[in-house]
Amino acid sequence: MSVTSVTQPIDVQAVRSGFAFLEELVNGKPIAYLDSASSTQKPAVVLDAMREFYEHAYANVHRGVYRLAERATEGYEGARRKVAGFLNAPSEREVIFTRSATEALNLVAYAWGLDNLKPGDAVVVTELEHHANFVPWQYIASRTGASFLHIPIDDVGELRLDALDEIARRGNVKILATGLVSNSIGTINPVEKLAGWAHEQGAIMVVDAAQAAPHRKLDVQALGADFVAFSSHKLCGPSGVGALWGRAELLEAMAPFNLGGETIRSVALDRTTFNDLPHKFEAGTPAIAEAYGLGVAIDYVTGIGLDAIEAHEHELVVYAMERLAELDFVRVFGPPADRRAGIVSFEVAGIHPHDVAQILDWEGIAVRAGHHCTQPLMTRLGITATTRASFYVYSIPEEVDRLVDGLVKVQKSLG
Ligand SMILES: Cc1ncc(COP(=O)(O)O)c(C=O)c1O
Numbered sequence: 001m002s003v004t005s006v007t008q009p010i011d012v013q014a015v016r017s018g019f020a021f022l023e024e025l026v027n028g029k030p031i032a033y034l035d036s037a038s039s040t041q042k043p044a045v046v047l048d049a050m051r052e053f054y055e056h057a058y059a060n061v062h063r064g065v066y067r068l069a070e071r072a073t074e075g076y077e078g079a080r081r082k083v084a085g086f087l088n089a090p091s092e093r094e095v096i097f098t099r100s101a102t103e104a105l106n107l108v109a110y111a112w113g114l115d116n117l118k119p120g121d122a123v124v125v126t127e128l129e130h131h132a133n134f135v136p137w138q139y140i141a142s143r144t145g146a147s148f149l150h151i152p153i154d155d156v157g158e159l160r161l162d163a164l165d166e167i168a169r170r171g172n173v174k175i176l177a178t179g180l181v182s183n184s185i186g187t188i189n190p191v192e193k194l195a196g197w198a199h200e201q202g203a204i205m206v207v208d209a210a211q212a213a214p215h216r217k218l219d220v221q222a223l224g225a226d227f228v229a230f231s232s233h234k235l236c237g238p239s240g241v242g243a244l245w246g247r248a249e250l251l252e253a254m255a256p257f258n259l260g261g262e263t264i265r266s267v268a269l270d271r272t273t274f275n276d277l278p279h280k281f282e283a284g285t286p287a288i289a290e291a292y293g294l295g296v297a298i299d300y301v302t303g304i305g306l307d308a309i310e311a312h313e314h315e316l317v318v319y320a321m322e323r324l325a326e327l328d329f330v331r332v333f334g335p336p337a338d339r340r341a342g343i344v345s346f347e348v349a350g351i352h353p354h355d356v357a358q359i360l361d362w363e364g365i366a367v368r369a370g371h372h373c374t375q376p377l378m379t380r381l382g383i384t385a386t387t388r389a390s391f392y393v394y395s396i397p398e399e400v401d402r403l404v405d406g407l408v409k410v411q412k413s414l415g
Contacts, residue, residue, distance in 0.1 A: 006303070009311070010308050010309070012355075015392050017205030020031065029367060038368050040236050042238070046236055055293050060287055064385065075288070082126055082294075083095045083243045089245050090248075093248060094214070094248050096278045099227045100240075101210040103179070104244035105136055105208060106132075107281060108229075111254040111257040114140060114144065121146040121150075121173075125151075126178045126179070127153045127159075127379075128159070128182040129385055130208065137175065146174065151178075157187050158327070166205035173198070176203050178191065178194055179208040179211065180218075181211035181216075182374070184334075184388065186343035195224035195399075202251065209230045214237060215306070218306075226250055238293040241286075241287040251278075263279065309392075313341065314337070317344060319400050323339045324404065333347075333381060346388075348387065348415075349411075351411070353369035354369045356387045360403070363409065369390050372388060
């Protein structure tokens, strides 16, 4: 998916003026926040809207008949409509609020997997997956006796689609679960193609869109997915809330995941019946103001334009790859810039990623070091960790320059 848009560029200085964290000084230096793949910063519009909601529209949702409860319910359900629109979901009934992408993926693994998998079936993931889209499937496969298979990557860090034939020959594939964008090395996976293949096998397609939803337009119908998960906190929204979209006929056939509160229609001493979608999957008091905040964050990013955000990050990643190529002691992992999202993982010869990140912090540069919850990928790359820089709507080329200058200092002091 290369970027060839004629989209209006982002007015980054105007965007940055809405983020108070940029006033922070670290060691007397302005902060360069290059860790948005981990979590994004929050603009004032989202924080202000949440405060306003808490002050003037807050109560528990759904059952109250008084004014505040009605406002709260409208705020919460309005956010669900926004998520449905954001994903081009056929119906808002198909949008389940969860705590996070992780909980959304666990919901599918437990509620679909436990009842639909048996010995002889196969669950397929990829070698690129975040643990959140790897471990639940590995676990449910072992609980049900299904096999747990993976699509390997090539040396560039892209999926080896030639492996699909061998997996298809083995047969009985019931689930393909894959991320759209790798959080570790930025690879963009051909999800439409994979969904077509999964359906040919009679399998369902689960898409982890945690690294995609904040950065590119998503259309769950065009993707051909059956389930799509993402988190609010990577999209300028609050933490503590995420969403699962699932095809209604699959969600309707599934047993609830957690039990209590709105999941229930009626309870008698001998029997409980469950609610309709989407409430059947939302147990207990939900993250009300956080869901509302996610809706505001969706308005915020769609107001800027997902195409514009994608193009902006693409320019940054092209620039970062060019600048990092000037440093002969830095090795970048993953595909070329035209086939990756705004994420750059690298190693600095002979220096542990945690030391790299520590010295960069002294320069005011925030990057992430570690395995990024992708240990199978790290094993495939023959390493235990990388240093990762990742961009978002408020990132600027000067921050890439500071990263490069910082890495020269790292090499001088520890290399
Ligand atoms: C690709 C991917 N999937 C899933 C997750 C899990 O997201 P959360 O921690 O918000 O549940 C992450 C978080 O880094 C991610 O990058």
